[in-house]
Amino acid sequence: MRIQTEEAGECRAICRISGELDAYTAPDLRDALDKLVDEGSSWIIADLTELTYLDSTGLGILVGTAKRCRQAGGDLAVACARTNLLKIFQISGTQEILNVLPDVEAATARLEELNEARSAESGEEGT
Amino acid sequence: MRIQTEEAGECRAICRISGELDAYTAPDLRDALDKLVDEGSSWIIADLTELTYLDSTGLGILVGTAKRCRQAGGDLAVACARTNLLKIFQISGTQEILNVLPDVEAATARLEELNEARSAESGEEGT
Amino acid sequence: MADRNADTVEMILPGRPEFLLLARLATSGVGLRAELTVDDIEDLKVAVSEACTNVINHAFGDDIKPADRKIQVRMTPGKGEMTVEIEDEGAGFDPKELQRSKRDGLDGKGGLGFGLMKELTDSFRVESAPGSGTRVIMVKRATR
Amino acid sequence: MADRNADTVEMILPGRPEFLLLARLATSGVGLRAELTVDDIEDLKVAVSEACTNVINHAFGDDIKPADRKIQVRMTPGKGEMTVEIEDEGAGFDPKELQRSKRDGLDGKGGLGFGLMKELTDSFRVESAPGSGTRVIMVKRATR
Numbered sequence A, B: 001m002r003i004q005t006e007e008a009g010e011c012r013a014i015c016r017i018s019g020e021l022d023a024y025t026a027p028d029l030r031d032a033l034d035k036l037v038d039e040g041s042s043w044i045i046a047d048l049t050e051l052t053y054l055d056s057t058g059l060g061i062l063v064g065t066a067k068r069c070r071q072a073g074g075d076l077a078v079a080c081a082r083t084n085l086l087k088i089f090q091i092s093g094t095q096e097i098l099n100v101l102p103d104v105e106a107a108t109a110r111l112e113e114l115n116e117a118r119s120a121e122s123g124e125e126g127t
Numbered sequence C, D: 001m002a003d004r005n006a007d008t009v010e011m012i013l014p015g016r017p018e019f020l021l022l023a024r025l026a027t028s029g030v031g032l033r034a035e036l037t038v039d040d041i042e043d044l045k046v047a048v049s050e051a052c053t054n055v056i057n058h059a060f061g062d063d064i065k066p067a068d069r070k071i072q073v074r075m076t077p078g079k080g081e082m083t084v085e086i087e088d089e090g091a092g093f094d095p096k097e098l099q100r101s102k103r104d105g106l107d108g109k110g111g112l113g114f115g116l117m118k119e120l121t122d123s124f125r126v127e128s129a130p131g132s133g134t135r136v137i138m139v140k141r142a143t144r
């Protein structure tokens, strides 16, 4: 597994994960994502376009990170188009909670939407 | 392993072998090469450019085919550039007897050379 | 016990995450013999990895020496199907508890692993009891 | 006997050519753990395959049932090296005969397999005797 993270300002970050994500490689991903959140990123895209293997250990980390993002006022979206991985999201019922979308573009758009919706909400609250 | 053979006229043929050549896949290659020789090809190029695995079983088949080609007045040349396979030819001392060359072009040229040399020889014998 | 026969591949792997990849490689190798499709093999790789991950995470208490933390894997390719048994001689558990924990899923309370094994194979069975180890038996049939 | 330890992977493979690929896949999987380079692993894959091919070709007479034709493989990743043992309970042979046959090499009279195993590993030993099976022990060290 290889991990590449990039902070994009305004609490946004992208984390590209390639190769195989299992209980052996998972701790590295957990560290990388925790670091992003600790350093202030709360709108995170997990780009799994080049990921070839995923199971419950990896899902656990993604779900945990999504929760931390939401606690910080943001959210997480997953970019993934590989059939065998999509099946894992689907069976585990995590497609919605993880905002699984086919590519980084769609994932970025989803996070923008969620961001605007939240700003609108808090705006309304404010009035 | 995948095998693709092509007869090119004037007793010439090329056999492209990709994937892994071991004791499991070897019988298919032996059949394909025997068929070429049986049907009249005696100048054969074994194109191993896309072969990823080779061991003594595969070497045995190549050497056997080279002998059959020479008995029929022709010869065999191998196109191979992969370091790990070249090591196998080298250790087994089969680089010369199998005319191992880096690509199909060089292998073709070698067979032309050998062909001309033989014609010249038989020409001399004839005079 | 699943049918073992002349084609059965047996492996004893160290019960550590480093060796999960090897269990998956073996699944591919035997899956090809069983004429499973590439997608079938991907599914079975997850199921096998989940079962092995469970052994690593749950079977052995801190008192068990590394040399005794072993995962036994048996893979039998058949005609268009493949049987996998994953066994440990660890702590075991009461399978009746599973139904309950299943709902907790991703909240870290467990249940997702077995859920995936079940959904990704065509037949799934777990034999376990506290104190007498665990055996998971799964069959994956080739899609046509 | 080679050192076995908590990291040793054991496999029992059916003694048939279909399973050679699996032996090589396992070599890759364990080789990565031993931090061998890609080239080291390619070399060791050939050595392992040769030893297993020998079991398939020479260890079992026609009277041996398929279920009894087994290849035992043990792989132990170490610090920058990997030990492999390949063992069978077949016919065995007199290793003293090897020197003689070696020269025949590719003439079909044998010798090339052991030659490759020897050249492609850093340490090579064969233990065999007629009637008591064969064990090949090889060590591959990581190139730096």
Ligand SMILES: Nc1ncnc2c1ncn2[C@@H]1O[C@H](COP(=O)(O)OP(=O)(O)O)[C@@H](O)[C@H]1O
Pocket (backbone or CB within 6 Å): A056, C050, C054, C055, C057, C058, C059, C060, C088, C090, C091, C092, C093, C101, C108, C109, C110, C111, C112, C113, C114, C115, C134
């Ligand atoms: N090999 C095993 N040894 C002991 N307990 C196990 C084993 N496999 C599963 N279990 C028990 O079954 C529970 C459910 O497992 P699973 O569905 O894979 O979810 P998780 O591993 O995420 O908890 C585990 O939490 C554990 O208590």
Ligand SMILES: Nc1ncnc2c1ncn2[C@@H]1O[C@H](COP(=O)(O)OP(=O)(O)O)[C@@H](O)[C@H]1O
Pocket (backbone or CB within 6 Å): B056, D054, D055, D057, D058, D059, D088, D090, D091, D092, D093, D101, D108, D109, D110, D111, D112, D113, D114, D115, D134
């Ligand atoms: N596992 C084995 N069981 C019985 N005989 C063996 C075994 N391995 C090797 N031999 C004997 O040693 C000889 C040399 O083996 P090798 O160098 O691999 O060449 P080859 O397999 O081409 O004959 C074989 O021909 C065989 O007689």
